[in-house]
Amino acid sequence: MSTVLVLTMAGPAGAQTGSPPPAAAASATNSAADPFAVTGVRVDINGSNPTTVRDQAIREAQAKAWAELYRRLVPGGGNPPRLSDNDIARLVQGFEIDEEKVSASRYLGAITVRFRPNAVRDALGQSGGATQYVEPPAQPFVILPVTQTDGRIILWQDRTPWREAWEARQPAASLVPLVVPDGELSDAQAISGEDAVGGNAEALARIAQAYKAGGVVVARTDLPANGPDPARGLTVEVVRYGLDGTRDAQTVQVKGSSPEDLMTRAVAAVGAQLDDSWRREHTTATGPEQTTLVRVPLSAVNDWVETRKRLAGVHAVTRTNLVSISRSEALVALTHRGDPDQLAQALVRQDLGLARTAAVPGAVSAGYPGAPLPAPSAAPSADWQVTLLPRGSGAASTSASPSGASPAASPTSLAPSAPLDAGTAGTVMGAPPRNLGTLPAKSVP
Numbered sequence: 001m002s003t004v005l006v007l008t009m010a011g012p013a014g015a016q017t018g019s020p021p022p023a024a025a026a027s028a029t030n031s032a033a034d035p036f037a038v039t040g041v042r043v044d045i046n047g048s049n050p051t052t053v054r055d056q057a058i059r060e061a062q063a064k065a066w067a068e069l070y071r072r073l074v075p076g077g078g079n080p081p082r083l084s085d086n087d088i089a090r091l092v093q094g095f096e097i098d099e100e101k102v103s104a105s106r107y108l109g110a111i112t113v114r115f116r117p118n119a120v121r122d123a124l125g126q127s128g129g130a131t132q133y134v135e136p137p138a139q140p141f142v143i144l145p146v147t148q149t150d151g152r153i154i155l156w157q158d159r160t161p162w163r164e165a166w167e168a169r170q171p172a173a174s175l176v177p178l179v180v181p182d183g184e185l186s187d188a189q190a191i192s193g194e195d196a197v198g199g200n201a202e203a204l205a206r207i208a209q210a211y212k213a214g215g216v217v218v219a220r221t222d223l224p225a226n227g228p229d230p231a232r233g234l235t236v237e238v239v240r241y242g243l244d245g246t247r248d249a250q251t252v253q254v255k256g257s258s259p260e261d262l263m264t265r266a267v268a269a270v271g272a273q274l275d276d277s278w279r280r281e282h283t284t285a286t287g288p289e290q291t292t293l294v295r296v297p298l299s300a301v302n303d304w305v306e307t308r309k310r311l312a313g314v315h316a317v318t319r320t321n322l323v324s325i326s327r328s329e330a331l332v333a334l335t336h337r338g339d340p341d342q343l344a345q346a347l348v349r350q351d352l353g354l355a356r357t358a359a360v361p362g363a364v365s366a367g368y369p370g371a372p373l374p375a376p377s378a379a380p381s382a383d384w385q386v387t388l389l390p391r392g393s394g395a396a397s398t399s400a401s402p403s404g405a406s407p408a409a410s411p412t413s414l415a416p417s418a419p420l421d422a423g424t425a426g427t428v429m430g431a432p433p434r435n436l437g438t439l440p441a442k443s444v445p
Helices: 024-032 050-073 085-090 117-123 160-168 185-190 193-198 199-210 258-280 301-311 338-349
Strands: 005-009 016-019 037-048 092-102 107-117 132-134 141-149 153-154 215-222 236-240 247-254 283-285 290-296 317-325 331-336 353-354 384-388
Touching: 037 050, 050 092, 050 107, 085 092, 085 117, 085 215, 085 247, 092 199, 107 141, 132 141, 141 160, 141 193, 141 199, 153 193, 153 331, 160 258, 185 331, 193 199, 193 215, 199 215, 215 258, 236 258, 247 258, 258 283, 283 338, 301 331, 301 353, 301 384, 331 338
Parallel strands: 141 215, 290 384
Antiparallel strands: 005 016, 005 092, 037 107, 092 107, 132 283, 141 153, 215 236, 236 247, 290 331, 317 331, 353 384
16 A cells, blocks of 8 residues: 655644645655655564554654754764654654555555754754754755757757756755756746856746745756767766855766666766755854844944845844844844854854954943843843954954954945935934844744
8 A cells, every 4th residue: 555644743742633645746846845854764663553563663764864864964974862752753843654555563664754943953962962063955946957969058948868867866865955847838938048057147036936946056967969978977067056146166077887877876966066065055053042142333324234134144043133223333132053153153154253342331231142131121232243244255264253352343334335324323322222123034944
């Protein structure tokens, strides 16, 4: 018997509720687009009671999935923290039984397990676990398999072996989830092969929006007219485009024993290369969330807008709350994971500096990083300061230690803009802070 069943869980031993069984293809696609889902977990359990055996299979699948997810998210992999079955169940959002075969004494099945992202982030560093993890993309990436044959660029016109290999790709233990477009007329209208190879920003944005993706990956390879040649191997140029304008280019080379094997290996190698490059750029600290109050000096209108934009790209920062703003500075509460040194490392990747500030006489100190914020009636003082760095300087910076740093210099303005005046300021200097609400930062499930 084969079936696809979706179950959600309301707690460690919570009630399980079934939803209408979706199509198997749709289920696989959804799982492939979720970096916190582990697909195709195989279980084989023997026992005398079919119901008990099935429950045992689910527990085993959840434990295997947790170990696989840990290896996916933690640089270097290794063994996950020791958690009981109930502790692991608390991390699970739901599971799907992709297929199962049940007899009076045996259960064979393949199960997809979906985890709660925030619960996983909290658990990664428990019981001697990892100190760092890789934050997966919030959205999948669209993969565009482009074939170049005799100078002709092919994306949608013909079904090439390269495209067929991507369509046959099974959901795997992928950190960067990839979605293969359907290839319908709307896709061809959104972007052409020439647009993909040339990196046309408008066309890339259209195809990403069509699939609710966070970016596009263009994987281009040259193939002879008679098909792939295993003896010659395959070279793939891989370019990952983010909607924020980021671009990462890699080259992948593979060999295979047959044309089919060559294509399969090339697809797997591209996926592995994308995961590796993402890990290098998006490693952040584990541990519970804490809140740190920071000052943001302002010398021009554009400074606050640009600072907020860059903060939204810092994965270690989970929430950004504006406490007050004046003509010369903003007071911001950053909710983040990791200590100030780790936060500084994450900020500098987005060209933001973090340093200690001099105490302001008569102000109420925020105490220490992670301490509760002062009452709204008090005039809080931030012990830390965030400043804008010139674009591109953060990646080369090696001195981002806030513990021994002196107060930072005034922020660098990215473009000429008018000075702040009374008409644009939210408060005046010395006035009590005014709560302006929560900023639109990146969404964290």
